[in-house]
Amino acid sequence: MSDLYAVADFCLIPIGTGNTSVAEEVAECQRVLAQSGLTYKMHGYGTNIEGPWSKVSQAIHDCHAAVHAKGSQRIATDIRIGTRIDRQISTGEGNVGKVARVEEILAKDS
Amino acid sequence: MSDLYAVADFCLIPIGTGNTSVAEEVAECQRVLAQSGLTYKMHGYGTNIEGPWSKVSQAIHDCHAAVHAKGSQRIATDIRIGTRIDRQISTGEGNVGKVARVEEILAKDS
Amino acid sequence: MSDLYAVADFCLIPIGTGNTSVAEEVAECQRVLAQSGLTYKMHGYGTNIEGPWSKVSQAIHDCHAAVHAKGSQRIATDIRIGTRIDRQISTGEGNVGKVARVEEILAKDS
Amino acid sequence: MSDLYAVADFCLIPIGTGNTSVAEEVAECQRVLAQSGLTYKMHGYGTNIEGPWSKVSQAIHDCHAAVHAKGSQRIATDIRIGTRIDRQISTGEGNVGKVARVEEILAKDS
Numbered sequence: 001m002s003d004l005y006a007v008a009d010f011c012l013i014p015i016g017t018g019n020t021s022v023a024e025e026v027a028e029c030q031r032v033l034a035q036s037g038l039t040y041k042m043h044g045y046g047t048n049i050e051g052p053w054s055k056v057s058q059a060i061h062d063c064h065a066a067v068h069a070k071g072s073q074r075i076a077t078d079i080r081i082g083t084r085i086d087r088q089i090s091t092g093e094g095n096v097g098k099v100a101r102v103e104e105i106l107a108k109d110s
Numbered sequence: 111m112s113d114l115y116a117v118a119d120f121c122l123i124p125i126g127t128g129n130t131s132v133a134e135e136v137a138e139c140q141r142v143l144a145q146s147g148l149t150y151k152m153h154g155y156g157t158n159i160e161g162p163w164s165k166v167s168q169a170i171h172d173c174h175a176a177v178h179a180k181g182s183q184r185i186a187t188d189i190r191i192g193t194r195i196d197r198q199i200s201t202g203e204g205n206v207g208k209v210a211r212v213e214e215i216l217a218k219d220s
Numbered sequence: 221m222s223d224l225y226a227v228a229d230f231c232l233i234p235i236g237t238g239n240t241s242v243a244e245e246v247a248e249c250q251r252v253l254a255q256s257g258l259t260y261k262m263h264g265y266g267t268n269i270e271g272p273w274s275k276v277s278q279a280i281h282d283c284h285a286a287v288h289a290k291g292s293q294r295i296a297t298d299i300r301i302g303t304r305i306d307r308q309i310s311t312g313e314g315n316v317g318k319v320a321r322v323e324e325i326l327a328k329d330s
Numbered sequence: 331m332s333d334l335y336a337v338a339d340f341c342l343i344p345i346g347t348g349n350t351s352v353a354e355e356v357a358e359c360q361r362v363l364a365q366s367g368l369t370y371k372m373h374g375y376g377t378n379i380e381g382p383w384s385k386v387s388q389a390i391h392d393c394h395a396a397v398h399a400k401g402s403q404r405i406a407t408d409i410r411i412g413t414r415i416d417r418q419i420s421t422g423e424g425n426v427g428k429v430a431r432v433e434e435i436l437a438k439d440s
Contacts, residue, residue: 009375018238020294020416027435044378044425045339045410057167064193073196074240078298079189083174086183086350095374105357119265128348130306130404137325154268154315155229155300184350188408190265196240205264215247277387284413293416299409303394306403
């Protein structure tokens with residue numbers, strides 16, 4: 001089947017590292033994403049990412065592979081992923097577009 | 111990179127259908143999964159699924175495609191996905207194995 | 221505001237334990253839930269739970285507190301939680317009801 | 331038990347509205363959060379929020395109640411929520427602190 005355009009967000013957690021900080025592992029993911037060619041943006045509890053479904057999935061897989069290579073024996077990730085066919089999303093503008101539309105509505109409140 | 115074995119769970123939600131029931135869409139996903147060759151099991155708030163990462167991702171993508179084909183214009187899914195390199199998981203036994211180990215521990219309580 | 225009835229599912233992950241197994245922590249959660257009076261059921265990647273929103277939230281909080289007390293310094297949990305006002309859910313029957321409706325649909329396929 | 335400090339993120343989805351846009355509902359949540367007294371910040375696929383567990387949970391509950399009051403008959407939310415006892419988190423600085431630590435690490439790369 002065709003590759004749907006996916007607007008997503010993920011939060012990766014290494015398990016069994018003996019270290020309560022996960023910053024090194026999250027930084028490693030950012031390095032992987034920088035190589036992916038996809039649009040992404042880290043926030044306080046995850047990273048927004050979007051692109052063709054197969055590429056988004058591959059990028060998150062490669063984050064797991066890279067974090068395993070750094071020594072984490074087990075990893076759990078939560079992914080939120082959305083697709084739509086009612087309209088075309090301009091590449092890389094799915095997540096920022098969603099925020100913009102909410103802010104437009106809120107701007108009318110005052 | 112190699113294809114990590116993924117033990118996962120997902121919950122798909124159609125948006126904008128005008129129907130508060132999502133049972134038809136979840137049923138359509140079960141039909142897609144039945145064709146996937148992967149091990150899966152529905153529960154009250156999602157479906158356990160496991161296999162090579164790329165195949166798990168493709169199966170969930172194909173659920174989106176099938177639910178779109180049934181008329182849902184927008185879909186949002188939450189995926190929990192885990193990988194580990196400390197030991198080999200026998201194909202199809204990741205999720206049941208996790209439950210079994212917890213039940214063994216609890217069995218010693220009484 | 222009133223306390224909405226919540227049909228939920230959660231997956232708790234201890235961080236920094238130095239142990240790739242999370243079975244002891246999940247077992248501890250099951251003990252906490254057994255004391256909560258709520259309907260719950262473990263599956264391969266989480267636990268279904270339902271009841272008044274405040275009680276579901278308190279039960280998951282108390283799982284965190286109990287797992288911290290067992291030594292985990294940091295914990296991350298993913299919660300899926302749903303509410304509805306289109307119809308009344310019989311106490312404890314939200315998650316099983318959802319599975320039953322999907323199975324009814326699939327039963328007509330053959 | 332005591333009320334753990336929770337660093338969280340949530341993504342609320344209305345079901346059965348007959349509208350593929352969820353911007354009005356997300357905007358309504360932002361209005362509820364503005365009244366909550368908690369630190370929060372919207373991003374492309376959810377909203378960071380933190381504070382005492384009970385207050386974070388109540389705020390998300392009240393988002394559900396407000397979105398129901400606007401007409402959504404069913405709502406599903408995904409929550410990521412974390413607690414830690416290895417160190418004190420300054421109120422409202424959990425999520426920004428996490429981003430800052432990752433950025434410090436990445437800054438050393440170049």
